[in-house]
Amino acid sequence: MHIAICAKQTPSTTAVLAVEDGKVTWSDPGGSPDIANPWDEYAIEEAIRLKEKHGGKVTAISMGPEEAREALKTAIAMGCDEAVLVSDEAMKGSDTLATSYVLAKAIEKLGDVDLVIFGRQAVDGDTGQTSMQVARRLGWTPLSFVVAVDEVDAEGGTVTVTRAIEAGRQKVKGPLPAALSVLKEINEPRYPSFKGIRQATKYMRRSLPIWATADLEADSSKIGAAGSRVRWLQVYALPPKEGECTMIEADSPEAAAAELVDKLLEEKVL
Amino acid sequence: MGFQLSEEQQMFRSAVRALAEKELKPRAREIDESAEFPVDLIPKMAEMGLLSMAIPEECDGADVGAISIAIAIEEIGRVCGSTGLSVAAHTSLGCFPLARWGTPEQKGRWLPLLGSGASMGALCLTEPGAGSDLRGVKARGVRDRGDWVISGTKAWITNASLAKVLVVYLQTDPEAGKRGYSMLLVETDRPGVTIHPKEKKMGVRGSPTHQVSFDDVRVPAENLLGEEGRGLQQTLETLDGGRIGIGALAVGIAQGALEEAVTYARERTAFGRPVADFQAIQWMLADAETEIEAARLLVRRAAWLKEHGQRFTREAAMAKLYASEMAERVTRNAIQILGSYGYSSEYPVERMYRDARLMTIGEGTSEVQRLVIARQVLKRY
Numbered sequence A: 001m002h003i004a005i006c007a008k009q010t011p012s013t014t015a016v017l018a019v020e021d022g023k024v025t026w027s028d029p030g031g032s033p034d035i036a037n038p039w040d041e042y043a044i045e046e047a048i049r050l051k052e053k054h055g056g057k058v059t060a061i062s063m064g065p066e067e068a069r070e071a072l073k074t075a076i077a078m079g080c081d082e083a084v085l086v087s088d089e090a091m092k093g094s095d096t097l098a099t100s101y102v103l104a105k106a107i108e109k110l111g112d113v114d115l116v117i118f119g120r121q122a123v124d125g126d127t128g129q130t131s132m133q134v135a136r137r138l139g140w141t142p143l144s145f146v147v148a149v150d151e152v153d154a155e156g157g158t159v160t161v162t163r164a165i166e167a168g169r170q171k172v173k174g175p176l177p178a179a180l181s182v183l184k185e186i187n188e189p190r191y192p193s194f195k196g197i198r199q200a201t202k203y204m205r206r207s208l209p210i211w212a213t214a215d216l217e218a219d220s221s222k223i224g225a226a227g228s229r230v231r232w233l234q235v236y237a238l239p240p241k242e243g244e245c246t247m248i249e250a251d252s253p254e255a256a257a258a259e260l261v262d263k264l265l266e267e268k269v270l
Numbered sequence B: 001m002g003f004q005l006s007e008e009q010q011m012f013r014s015a016v017r018a019l020a021e022k023e024l025k026p027r028a029r030e031i032d033e034s035a036e037f038p039v040d041l042i043p044k045m046a047e048m049g050l051l052s053m054a055i056p057e058e059c060d061g062a063d064v065g066a067i068s069i070a071i072a073i074e075e076i077g078r079v080c081g082s083t084g085l086s087v088a089a090h091t092s093l094g095c096f097p098l099a100r101w102g103t104p105e106q107k108g109r110w111l112p113l114l115g116s117g118a119s120m121g122a123l124c125l126t127e128p129g130a131g132s133d134l135r136g137v138k139a140r141g142v143r144d145r146g147d148w149v150i151s152g153t154k155a156w157i158t159n160a161s162l163a164k165v166l167v168v169y170l171q172t173d174p175e176a177g178k179r180g181y182s183m184l185l186v187e188t189d190r191p192g193v194t195i196h197p198k199e200k201k202m203g204v205r206g207s208p209t210h211q212v213s214f215d216d217v218r219v220p221a222e223n224l225l226g227e228e229g230r231g232l233q234q235t236l237e238t239l240d241g242g243r244i245g246i247g248a249l250a251v252g253i254a255q256g257a258l259e260e261a262v263t264y265a266r267e268r269t270a271f272g273r274p275v276a277d278f279q280a281i282q283w284m285l286a287d288a289e290t291e292i293e294a295a296r297l298l299v300r301r302a303a304w305l306k307e308h309g310q311r312f313t314r315e316a317a318m319a320k321l322y323a324s325e326m327a328e329r330v331t332r333n334a335i336q337i338l339g340s341y342g343y344s345s346e347y348p349v350e351r352m353y354r355d356a357r358l359m360t361i362g363e364g365t366s367e368v369q370r371l372v373i374a375r376q377v378l379k380r381y
C-alpha cells in the first residue's frame, strides 16, 4: 500500500508574532521558530501505523518555499519513507483553492497512492479546507474528522473509519482511494527518534526531490496568486489586551459577592 | 571556530524538549515526592534513543556523540533532575564502559538490554568507607578456578534496583598498586548479590540510589570488563565522560530554575510594580543567564573534545566544577526571587535547589575536581 500524507510548515505554537507594514514575522526564543503543523503529526503517525500493519510505504508531501522543510524533516524523522517538497516561485500567494490544486497534482504524480492523510487544519491558515478540496479535485472518497481508521482492505479496495460528528460518532465505509483528515483523538504521535533525525537530516541534504510547476504538468493559471480567489486585504496585529484589577473590599463574603454581581451587571458581563 | 549546533543536534534538542515538557515536567513534583523513578516512561525514552545514546549503531544503539548526550541530559534536567541523573548515570557510567571495553560477546549480550531500558546501567565504585579515594576500596575480586569470587559492599549506587547487570570496580591484586584494580560485570540475579532498600535523600529523590553487597558472588572469567589490572585507569576515563553529563545536568537544572524565576518575577508585584522591575532582581537574573551560558559553553567544549577524540580530562573537570557550583547559586537565587513561594513545595524551585545540591558531590566532589584541575595546571606551566 502507498500512503501519502500532506504536511505544512507553520510557525511554532510558542512563537511570538509581529506584524509590520502588513508583513508577519515571528521568532521563538525557546527553540525552532518553524515546525511541522502540530495537527499533521497525527496524520503522519496514522500513516506510519498503517504501514507497520499493512506494509508498503509512506510519502510525505509539502508545498511551501524552498527553505520550508520542517514538516518533511519531521515526517522522515518519525518514520516516513520518502518526502517531496513542492515549491516554485509561482506558487507564492496560494489560497486553499490553489494549494489543493498543487497538492492534488503532486499526489497524481506519485501515481499509485491508495490513501492520503491530512491534519484537521493548519495552525496558521486555520481554514481546514485543504484536505476536502484535494479529495474533490482527485475525485476520491472524502473522509473528514476521522478519529479512527477501523479497517483498510487493500484487496477489496475499501476503507472503514470512525468520524467525529456533532452528535457523536459515525462509522463509514468507502472505496479507495480516499482522502482523510484526522483529529487529535486518533492516536498519540511518537517522538522522532535520534536515528530518524539522523536519517531525516541526511535525506534533506541529499535526496529531497523538489517539484516545480513544470514537473507537475500543472496549469500555471491555477497556481499561486493567479489561481487564488482569496486576497489579503489587510493584515494587522490584534490590539494588546488591556485589563485592570480591582479588589473588592467588603465586610462579608456575601456583601463582596453582591458587589461583584452589581459590577458585572454594570459592565454588561451578565 | 563554531558555536552553532548542527541541524541534527538542533532537531534532537527539540525532540528531547518535547518529550521532557510533555511527559516529565507535569510529573516532576510527584517523582520527587514519591521518590519513585518513572519506570513507565522507560519504553518511550528507549524508543527515542535516549537510553542508547552511548551505544554503537552496530549494537542497535543511537550513538549520538558526546555533544548530543550533553544536550539531551540538559533538556531532561531542565524539567526533572531525578530522571536526568538516572539517564546520565545509565549513559556515562553504565553503557559507556561496556561499549568502550566490552568484548563482542559482552556487548552483544548486554548493550541491547541497556538500550531498550530492560536494564538500566549502573557503576559501583563508591563504598561505605571510600568515595573520592578510589584506591581505598575494600571490595575484592579473587580468582578461583577460572572464576572470580567477589566480596564487599558498594554504596550510593544509582540505578542499582533497575539494573540486570552492574559494572563493579574491585581490588583484584593488593600487591600491584595502581594496577591492582579491575572492573567486573556482575548480574544482579547472581546468588550473593543484595540490593538494599533505596537511600532517603535530600534531592534527586526519584533517582534510585542503593547500597549493594556482594557475599562471595561467583562470576565466570568472561565477566572481566576490559583488562585485568586496568580498572583504575578505566574508571578515571569513565568518570571524565560522566562529568560532562553531570555538568550538563547542572546546566539544565539551573536553566529550569531561571525560567521559573523570570516567569514569577514578571507576575509578582510589590510596591505597585512587578518585582522584575527591581534592579536587585534583575541583577540576579543577569548573573544567572551569564553563568548558565558560561557553564554550557564549558560543558559543550568538553563534549566537543571528547567527540573529536582529544584529551578532555581538564575540560570535563572544569565544566563539572563550574556548572555544579553555578547551579547551586542559580537555584538558590531562584528561591530568593520567589520569596516564600520559593521555599514552598508548591513551586518547583526548592526541588531544583535540592537536586542541584548533589551536583557538587556525585562523580567527584568539587574538591576532587579542583584537585584534578590543579594537577593539570601544575603540569602545564
Ligand SMILES: Cc1cc2nc3c(=O)[nH]c(=O)nc-3n(C[C@H](O)[C@H](O)[C@H](O)COP(=O)(O)OP(=O)(O)OC[C@H]3O[C@@H](n4cnc5c(N)ncnc54)[C@H](O)[C@@H]3O)c2cc1C
Residues within 6 Å of the ligand: A006, A007, A008, A009, A037, A039, A040, A043, A061, A062, A063, A064, A065, A091, A092, A093, A094, A095, A096, A097, A099, A100, A103, A117, A118, A119, A120, A121, A122, A123, A124, A125, A126, A127, A128, A129, A130, A131, A228, A230, A231, A232
Ligand atoms: C492571499 C493568500 C496568500 C497566501 N500566500 C501564501 C504563501 O505565499 N505561502 C504559503 O505557504 N501560504 C500562503 N497562504 C496560506 C495558504 O494559502 C494556506 O496556508 C494554505 O492554502 C492552506 O490553508 P490552511 O493553512 O488554512 O490549511 P488547512 O486547510 O487548515 O490545512 C488542512 C491540512 O491540509 C494540509 N496542508 C495545508 N497546507 C499545506 C501545504 N502547503 N502543504 C502540504 N499540506 C498542506 C495539512 O495536512 C493540513 O493539516 C496564503 C493565503 C492567502 C489567503
Ligand SMILES: Cc1cc2nc3c(=O)[nH]c(=O)nc-3n(C[C@H](O)[C@H](O)[C@H](O)COP(=O)(O)OP(=O)(O)OC[C@H]3O[C@@H](n4cnc5c(N)ncnc54)[C@H](O)[C@@H]3O)c2cc1C
Residues within 6 Å of the ligand: B089, B093, B122, B123, B124, B125, B126, B129, B130, B131, B132, B133, B155, B156, B157, B158, B159, B201, B204, B209, B358, B361, B362, B363, B364, B365, B366, B367, B368, B371
Ligand atoms: C545521589 C548520589 C548518587 C551517587 N551515585 C553513585 C554511583 O552511581 N556510583 C558510585 O560509585 N558512586 C555514586 N555516588 C557516590 C559519590 O560518587 C561519592 O559520594 C563521591 O565520590 C564522594 O565520595 P564520599 O561521599 O565517600 O566522600 P569522601 O571521599 O569521604 O569525601 C568527604 C569530603 O572530603 C573531601 N575530600 C576527600 N578527599 C579529598 C582530597 N584529597 N582533598 C580535598 N578534599 C577531599 C571531599 O571533597 C568531601 O568534601 C553517588 C552519591 C550520591 C549522593
